[in-house]
Amino acid sequence: MLGRINTTAAVARSLRLRSARLQPQFARVRAMSQLVEPREPSVVTSKIPGPASLASLKHLSAMQDTRAAAFVGDYEKSVGNYIVDADGNQLLDMYCQIASIPVGYNNAAILAAARSDQMATALANRPALGVYPSADWPQLLEDSLLRVRPAGLDMVFTSAHGSDANEIAYKAAFIHYARMRRSSGVFSAAELESVMDNRPPGSPNVAILSFSSGFHGRTFGALSTTRSKALHKMDIPAFPWPRAPFPQLRYPLDKYAEENAQEEKRCLAETEEILRSNPVPIAAVIVEPIQSEGGDRQASPDFFRGLRRITREHGVLLIVDEVQTGCAATGSFWAHEQWALDSPPDMVTFSKKMQAAGFYHTKELVPDQPYRNFNTWMGDVPRTLLTRAIVAEVLDKDLISQVRSTGSYLVSHLKPLSIRYHRLVSNVRGQGTFLAFDCPTPEIRAELLHLMRLEGVNMGGSGEASVRFRPMLTLTSAHVNVFVSRFESVLNKMYQKY
Amino acid sequence: MLGRINTTAAVARSLRLRSARLQPQFARVRAMSQLVEPREPSVVTSKIPGPASLASLKHLSAMQDTRAAAFVGDYEKSVGNYIVDADGNQLLDMYCQIASIPVGYNNAAILAAARSDQMATALANRPALGVYPSADWPQLLEDSLLRVRPAGLDMVFTSAHGSDANEIAYKAAFIHYARMRRSSGVFSAAELESVMDNRPPGSPNVAILSFSSGFHGRTFGALSTTRSKALHKMDIPAFPWPRAPFPQLRYPLDKYAEENAQEEKRCLAETEEILRSNPVPIAAVIVEPIQSEGGDRQASPDFFRGLRRITREHGVLLIVDEVQTGCAATGSFWAHEQWALDSPPDMVTFSKKMQAAGFYHTKELVPDQPYRNFNTWMGDVPRTLLTRAIVAEVLDKDLISQVRSTGSYLVSHLKPLSIRYHRLVSNVRGQGTFLAFDCPTPEIRAELLHLMRLEGVNMGGSGEASVRFRPMLTLTSAHVNVFVSRFESVLNKMYQKY
Structure with missing residues (x-):
């Protein structure tokens, strides 16, 4: 050639x-x-x-x-x-x-955003957004990430990439889990002492439940929920968190409708059993709308509606990982819109095509004190400027x-x-x-x-x-x-x- | 006013x-x-x-x-x-x-970098550097991060921020630790099966040792080594990794020279005892040249030379976290240059003022197979363009x-x-x-x-x-x-x- x-x-x-x-x-x-x-x-x-x-x-x-x-x-x-x-x-x-x-x-629109004065300022003066946010940040969030926020989720925690979007969502889930159970609202002496040694009760044994074949990233918390390939996980310590079975559908879907419905029912029942009886209590379940790295494995809207129902019944948060499915590729801006849930997920994480990364959440998931879910940069203004242009392209065209x-x-x-x-x-x-x-x-x-x-x-x-x-x-x-x-x-x- | x-x-x-x-x-x-x-x-x-x-x-x-x-x-x-x-x-x-x-x-130099065509191209076309690196990436690395590489460390793994620089360094340490002990070079059936359930031997009980009052970031692996404040760690599961005492020096240093030397000796002896007998084996030690979030706590070059000696003697890697101390603020480009080590640290992590993040390492720390220490973006070209301008400012002026x-x-x-x-x-x-x-x-x-x-x-x-x-x-x-x-x-x- x-x-x-x-x-x-x-x-x-x-x-x-x-x-x-x-x-x-x-x-x-x-x-x-x-x-x-x-x-x-x-x-x-x-x-x-x-x-x-x-x-x-x-x-x-x-x-x-x-x-x-x-x-x-x-x-x-x-x-x-x-x-x-x-x-x-x-x-x-x-x-x-x-x-x-x-x-x-x-x-052309993305290049224009990349060449704007606002971009040059954002690059040359990277703010610690949690302490000294830039004056243009609120409006920028409104015009970018908030413009496409999933229904029911009004707040957004911005981060650097998909792995830490998921990790920070897990931290929000764990902090929420503890707050729901801490009647006093203050940390006990035992908690304060043990946490510095990475021991319970300060560093508790609590889990995120993920699905077989799921992929949620490569850092230690994210990797503990990733179940895609042995090579991704080998030799790396992981938290003793459980995994639930993800449906293995047969194709074509119409031919195997009944068999697939049974398979999803079985997986939901096993998932519910884990929520009920796992030795380590579960703070949240994370799931991809389509398991991507794991082999493009799918489930029906019925399955996800069932998952929302059982997580709610067991007081467990539901995190939808839209790092790969988000930003319109599945034919809706967020893939989970196609499930027609009667109550929204608790958090939706994003990165990749959005260029900016992070997760959407409700007000209830803001920790009781500042600085608990925190880091130096707390997001990426230049990437969010790109997001604004991307969202405009997607919606306007x-x-x-x-x-x-x-x-x-x-x-x-x-x-x-x-x-x-x-x-x-x-x-x-x-x-x-x-x-x-x-x-x-x-x-x-x-x-x-x-x-x-x-x-x-x-x-x-x-x-x-x-x-x-x-x-x-x-x-x-x-x-x-x-x-x-x-x-x-x-x-x-x-x-x-x- | x-x-x-x-x-x-x-x-x-x-x-x-x-x-x-x-x-x-x-x-x-x-x-x-x-x-x-x-x-x-x-x-x-x-x-x-x-x-x-x-x-x-x-x-x-x-x-x-x-x-x-x-x-x-x-x-x-x-x-x-x-x-x-x-x-x-x-x-x-x-x-x-x-x-x-x-x-x-x-x-002005940073703004010029921010306004360059190379920047616009990098922003508008963010590559997955591990799979489709950009043609200008090798030269850019040479002119930026490699231009100030610490002596003895010729390679650089690029990432997004300080927490994941440390986390990815930990993963490199764990993969190295396992390779040194896996005579066959292939994963066993027991490893392949257990790793998908987050259990040993595939997900082994191995630890990173960090110091009291140290801060190494907020994601789950990094947070397990962070010992700065209870509020940073409360309610978040952590790995059962040990901590060593960090010297508490008295000031002025010349007045308390002997007392401080004793304190450092005591801390080194306790650290060595942990390396020798911790129930969970230790793959690496991480330390800041000056503990920053933890209260600007310092130790002498003698202490760090001792730490290098005992880690080497016990076959444990030494990671120097220069996320806050790096980039010239201590009066040398890297703070650890002031220790006059006779052999270099195994990894040096950076972020913050460098704008680009990651860690320097030796060839020996490249995993035996590709895709093991991997992610979508594998670094940040726009931030590395800023690093090139920053390094030039620091050196040229x-x-x-x-x-x-x-x-x-x-x-x-x-x-x-x-x-x-x-x-x-x-x-x-x-x-x-x-x-x-x-x-x-x-x-x-x-x-x-x-x-x-x-x-x-x-x-x-x-x-x-x-x-x-x-x-x-x-x-x-x-x-x-x-x-x-x-x-x-x-x-x-x-x-x-x-």
Whole structure:
């Protein structure tokens, strides 16, 4: 495939070069805002990573571990749904930095936010928001995170990334749990003494309940609730917190409706039994609307309504981890909106495509004293400025509708392909463009991802042998057509073999 | 004090307004780069927080807990060593966003980095650095974090903030600990099964040893090593990890030399006993060069050399937490440089003034497989762009020498004041401008901080009743003169009373 040059891209590149000569001072700024999405992928090296990526990774490997690197990105040239690598390969990106780029590379509105004076001030003067918040912070929160707050949750605790969003939510849950049981409102001498030695009653034995195959992050508290893969957890001490079974549905859903309903009922009953009788009391349950790292495992709205019901009945908080599902990818801004709960979750955590991270919560979850759930920065103003622009893009351009229609269009291709190539593709599932299918083995999945990349489509896996779609919210049916043609070509090649 | 207007500031403000009218398009940019530090503080409200701060906090309190807020910052107008609040008060800032602003508000070099095209690209296209690093990342690391790497530590793991820098360092320590003991190099069936249930042997009982009064962050792993205050830890489950005694030195150091040496010897002996016989084996020891949140507690280079010796003898890693002490404030770029160790620490963690966060380490601490110490973003390119500018400012302007001379000058005033006002100020101590003194009670400390703020100097406390100096690295003797005049005035007022 070496030497295969996409003409459109070559012309675009030459145009950019010409424009760059005009006004050297603003050359790069102009070049970026003039970037146009290629009409189709272009792969110009025989392997990915190509020689330029490899040279860059070699340089980097003296300073950081590079063994997980797929290729090196050229983010000045990446545009819209296309990531460009250091070798000039232009790949349709269906993985998007592990599901974390919302509205396209070098999106004009995001770049404008990045170049604003407000951004420069926020970067150059990072405030300790808990002590010296900036004057523009309240309005910024209103125009960004609060603009899309989940119904029933009026407050937001801002943090740095998904793991600590979850961890800080757990701390809020534990502080709340203790307050509900501390009639006096003051700490006892025994608590004050034992807590400095990490012993009960000050540091109590209380748990967060999570689900098999769930992923909630990598720091010690988050990792104690993560149950995705042994490699994520091995050799790291963990809290003795329990796990509940997550439903393993069979596809297609309509064919196995009754069996799946039974499976969900069984999982709910086991979950309730843990809430009732776990030796360590449970302060909160955390759940993903779609288990993402764990293999794109799903459950029905009925299951989640049941989970809300039993957590409420047992006085246990419900935390919905929308780090990967949030920000419109499932066809609603928050995936849990599709459950039609009759009372909201107690906390909803977010990060990734939102760029800012944290969790929404009710007033009841503010601790009884200040400084208890606290840290130096308490959030990230620059990322929240990006969130404001992202939320505006999503709402003003009605990208939620676009995600729904593009997702349906993609599914309408995936389902027939999963019949035609059933030895390679099964269990097509998902919501919006947050879709997935299974390969028969991890090795076949690896080969498929590898061949797709050489065909110009960057994709990612999840779980043991699943392929996950995590495109931008700006994906259109035209991109789907590009994807499908490359996908069919790869499936054809592979089908001869398996 | 209401109505007290600083003439210089008023003139500067009017000049800025005039300049703003000239070219509306670039008004704010110009205004920022034309900011000039006031010659002295100016307090125009009778209380701080003043009415504008209070109105902003009221707005914010519907969305976030504001009980820890001191006042609201106007970061467009803050300049150099002066923070300006929402009411127009101009305060000499000796606390600097909990020790996290390195080279002054709206520093021209930092603003230039914030406004660069490279910054805009990095913000608008946040990469998952572990999988798709950006082409400019290796050179950026060389020009920023690697430019000031501690001797002996050639690699750097980048993260988001101090807590997770420490947590990820702990994970590296635990993975290393297990590898040293796993002769086969492969995970056993028992490990693979138990780890998903958070049980040994997969999730082993291994510990990080930390010191009494130490502070290492607020997430669950970090918090299990934090021993600063009960309020930081209460109601949060913690790992059963031990704590060692940290020396409690007596001041002045020369008077109590022998007694202090004995105290350090005792603490080292107890630490070694824990390394030898703790029921849970210890993978690493973490220590701050100066315990900061815990009350500016110090130990001698001898103590730290002893700690390095015993950790090495017991095959235990040594992590130096330079989150607060790092970046030149103690008069060397890293505080631990002053210990003259004969072999380097195994890891050094950083955040705060560095703006980027993470830890330096040796090649030996890279896990045996990729994806083990991993997360979505694996660092923060925009903050590392700021780090490059910060490091250049520090090195090119030789701010380390300035910190040393300004620190000596400040101490030369504090020591006589601690004699003259000995009922209020004692135990003057520290290195560089990383200084502190003790007040007799928490209440007197609170009153002193309150009065200093009304005199136009923003300061912070640490520990039970200490006052800590955490000024910018750009503090000069002229600023010290301003501080000393206000400080004397406050001490005079208070001395009548106590």
